[in-house]
Amino acid sequence: MTIPTASDPGALPRLRFCPAPSGWLHVGSVRAALYNVLHARRHGGTFVFRIEDTDATRATEDSMRSMMEAMRWIGLDWDEGPEDDGGSRGAYGPYRQSQRGALYAEVAARLEASGATYRDHRTSEELAAWREDQRAGGGDGPPVVKASTFEHSEVELARFAAEGRPASLRLRTPETGSITVTDLVRGEVTWDWAQISDPVIQRSDGSATYPLANTVDDVAQGISIICRGEDLLSVTPRQVLLYGLLLADGLLDDVLAAVGFPARDPSWAAPSGFAHLPMVVGMDRKKLSKRHGSVSIQEFRRQGYLPETLRNYLALLGWAPGDGRERLSDEEMIAGFDLAKVGRSAAAFDVDKLTAFNGERIRELSVDELTDRVLPYLDGTEGGEALIDRPATDAQRAVVRGLVPLVQERMQRLDDVQRYAPAFLRDEVAFDEDSVAKVFTKTGAPEAIEAAARVLGDVEWTLDAIEAALRALPDELGIGFGKVAQPVRVAVTGSAVSPPLFESLELLGRETSLARLEAALPVARAAQPTDE
């Protein structure tokens, strides 16, 4: 997607997409990334891609690479973010949180020194037991961790320290009062602080957790609008609390300088806007999973969906320009996009509609372009049998280029080409059992094939001549045209379903066509009903 330029850099929005690299990129995530990009482009802002790999036990290098590849494939390249060589582009990196540990550690230390946090020496097991007890009714309410009831006493603290017992660091959240944030898609949302647990911002092994790392980076990288999934709505209050802490007395600026990270732009404030996107669910209204077909977006690629179709369809999952248009170019989406017009209810991912969109877009492509796009589905690159070389020879490319106009309007996905191509790219036809049973068993089938071979033998090999020759047959044989066309179709392509017959014959050439008619004759005869 192209980047409109703007004249007032200071006021330009900075948005980010920051997945945790475990597993594959999901359509829900991609939709969130797309909305970030659309908003950034709409307002001439910047799109930042950040890798949130603070949890070493979950994040993998493979996943990160896969996500980068997926983002590029679908056309959501980033202005700032990681590069393939391990480096990064953009002035506020690095963009992998695993490379920003020193920053988080120093921020945590200063926060602790200021009294904004407290140490929790409980083990995960102890916490789990406590929670279970609370839920079971042992406590006087829900399992909310608050300093007032959770902070260790001075003596305990001294003892644990003496024992060298590890501790996590929790952020002190207000014990009373409430907080209201204004969400671009949801309006005002209010929480009581008493209901919000004090989050662990640093694990007992010293590493930062999402609440700290995500918030520190958003502020350090000047993110102005946070657009993400609704599953992160409940996390907003503690982030807003942290903004104040990080900006107070230039705490973060000092730390940035101290640990040698890029300084913030002086015009930056804390993130000022939130947009929590509704979830993307399956047609059964359940969370998206492998049960719903494609999980990763590269799976869509393998199935022959065009990235531009995905962008268009995904954009419409929760948003509409408002004037009824649905088939939108990138430019149209950018021009009309508005986070405030995003819907509030979960959207079901409808593969049928996506597929219909895809078919339309395929039909809009030029023959040359579709030829190029279809090649990877014929040479084995995107799965399927390798019918041609990689790269294709000139002759193979010519055949495909000749086939494309015949199949273009029959395709919904690029991999649909695999259904029609074998008859044109293989030496021998493979007879489809059902087609033989349906067509060759009809009376007159062998005779039609014979007659076709005869008239096609010495006709000029042009579309018009081929058609004229075959059209003359029904009269001669005293049958309908379908009785001629279908047997010939099966004989020549192996199937009762194929591209238009005359064009197919023309593409195949006289020699191949005649050879196939001849080879089919015994098959057709054998299929004839034997009269007792």
Place this chain on the structure above:
RNA sequence: GCCCCCGUCGUCCAGCGGUCUAGGAUCCCACCCUUUCAAGGUGGUGACGCCGGUUCGAAUCCGGUCGGGGGUACCA
């Protein structure tokens, strides 16, 4: 359990107090076209979760109810 969010055709959206006998897309069905399959054309089935209230008037505002989802992690 507690907190938060959501509720228009099967699905995605439009609708933002009257012009709604609720519109478009997709799906499904029928017909037309037709050498198969498609594509294309035409037409059709199909929804404001429910109950109250506000109002001359509600899909649109308010309350409740029911239903769905998210969170409740030293995951993000």
